[in-house]
Amino acid sequence: MRNWIEFPRTEGKTSRQAHADLPAGTYEREIGRDGFFGPAAHIYHRHPPTGWTSFDGPLRPRAFDAVAAAQPVAEPFRGAQLLSNAFCRIALWKVEVVMPRLQRNADGDVLMFVHVGEGDLFCDFGHMTYREGDYLLMPRGTMWRLAPAAPTTVLLIEATNGAYRLPDRGVLGPHAFFDSAALETPRLDDTFRTQRDGEWQVQVKRRGQITTITYPFNPLDAVGWKGNLAPVKLNWRDIRPVASHRYHLPPSVHSTFVADRFVVCTFVPRPIESDPGALKVPFFHANDDFDEVIFYHAGDFFSRDNIRPGMTTFHPAGFTHGPHPKAFATGATGARAMTDEVAVMIDARDALDMGEGALSCEDVSYVDSWKKK
Ligand SMILES: [Fe+2]
Numbered sequence: 001m002r003n004w005i006e007f008p009r010t011e012g013k014t015s016r017q018a019h020a021d022l023p024a025g026t027y028e029r030e031i032g033r034d035g036f037f038g039p040a041a042h043i044y045h046r047h048p049p050t051g052w053t054s055f056d057g058p059l060r061p062r063a064f065d066a067v068a069a070a071q072p073v074a075e076p077f078r079g080a081q082l083l084s085n086a087f088c089r090i091a092l093w094k095v096e097v098v099m100p101r102l103q104r105n106a107d108g109d110v111l112m113f114v115h116v117g118e119g120d121l122f123c124d125f126g127h128m129t130y131r132e133g134d135y136l137l138m139p140r141g142t143m144w145r146l147a148p149a150a151p152t153t154v155l156l157i158e159a160t161n162g163a164y165r166l167p168d169r170g171v172l173g174p175h176a177f178f179d180s181a182a183l184e185t186p187r188l189d190d191t192f193r194t195q196r197d198g199e200w201q202v203q204v205k206r207r208g209q210i211t212t213i214t215y216p217f218n219p220l221d222a223v224g225w226k227g228n229l230a231p232v233k234l235n236w237r238d239i240r241p242v243a244s245h246r247y248h249l250p251p252s253v254h255s256t257f258v259a260d261r262f263v264v265c266t267f268v269p270r271p272i273e274s275d276p277g278a279l280k281v282p283f284f285h286a287n288d289d290f291d292e293v294i295f296y297h298a299g300d301f302f303s304r305d306n307i308r309p310g311m312t313t314f315h316p317a318g319f320t321h322g323p324h325p326k327a328f329a330t331g332a333t334g335a336r337a338m339t340d341e342v343a344v345m346i347d348a349r350d351a352l353d354m355g356e357g358a359l360s361c362e363d364v365s366y367v368d369s370w371k372k373k
Helices: 325-333 366-370
Strands: 027-032 040-045 062-064 080-084 088-095 102-105 108-123 126-131 134-138 143-160 200-206 209-215 232-235 255-259 262-267 291-298 312-315 342-348
Touching: 088 342, 102 108, 108 291, 126 134, 126 232, 134 255
Parallel strands: 102 200
Antiparallel strands: 027 040, 062 312, 080 088, 088 143, 102 143, 108 126, 108 134, 108 143, 134 232, 200 209, 255 262, 262 342, 291 312, 291 342
16 A cells, blocks of 8 residues: 655645635646646745746757648558657548558557548448547557548547546546447448458558558458447547536546546537636646647637647646746636637656657747747
8 A cells, every 4th residue: 555645734825725716916836746636736926937038958848730741641650750658659640542451550549539631431340430520449450441531630649558448537427528328339331331342451550560461352341240349439529528617627627538648638618717716727737747748629729829720739747837928818807708729638647759740840939938928
């Protein structure tokens, strides 16, 4: 048995409730362990923790526009590598043609978030359509291909040597956030049955290397399937966010899929806190145990001044961050009633490395974006 060394204390001027009714003129910073679940302290500062005049070194936050930089390719595992560690690999993949070969990932589950595009997905389990805003989760070992009806851009998140699961909804009950009945599975329909037969190739990825297997027939030839394992589809529009009008909830309440040592959260439009004393933008924090990645899909990201859809930000663990000055000021006026952002966040327990795809399109001025203009 191991216990945290925890014993709540209060020193000096504080609020009685985190993220609400801060002492006048102060900026609250959270130091915390285990994402937003472990012991934490709130420190009330006289200056914003992001009010630096210079920030030099490898801890600096990163922003990059991989969607603009990536080239279309029919092979998903040759997309632009953005960030990776031993448990998680994040890439940006563009596909504009009907994929001529099937794909199978022997390295782990593949979660795809469709940023742009629409079309058909064919796999061992049948056929599904897809469109912008869909998550497509392909279990490890599944053969699949996309047939885009429009050029398609995908954020691809591999659970390397692992599996995706659903988060524990705790006191919210099993049907909160989204009902499992909203998850769609493929069908063995006429579109599936009328696929081209004849010679087909399957590309299998194992330990990052591709093996090509040729069949004299189409291996997507199932006449039936049964069991409790299947690809699933979920659109962000089927997510019903958890919110409080009196308390700024931590991003962990937006958890959508949980893998080994990382979590995928979805930010969807939600009401902004209306209580006069409640913080209306994210609190300053460093998420001291997790690297944070956010892919901006649509809308006006409410805590950032200068981020466009298709961009990605990377905040390494230990980097203290919070709302940009303009967003902080707008939040303080209470003028906005709803957020309209849609974004995918990946929080990784182990340090992520920047890949070539991210380095090729980095906005190196991002660290300066917290400076007051
Ligand atoms: Fe954060």
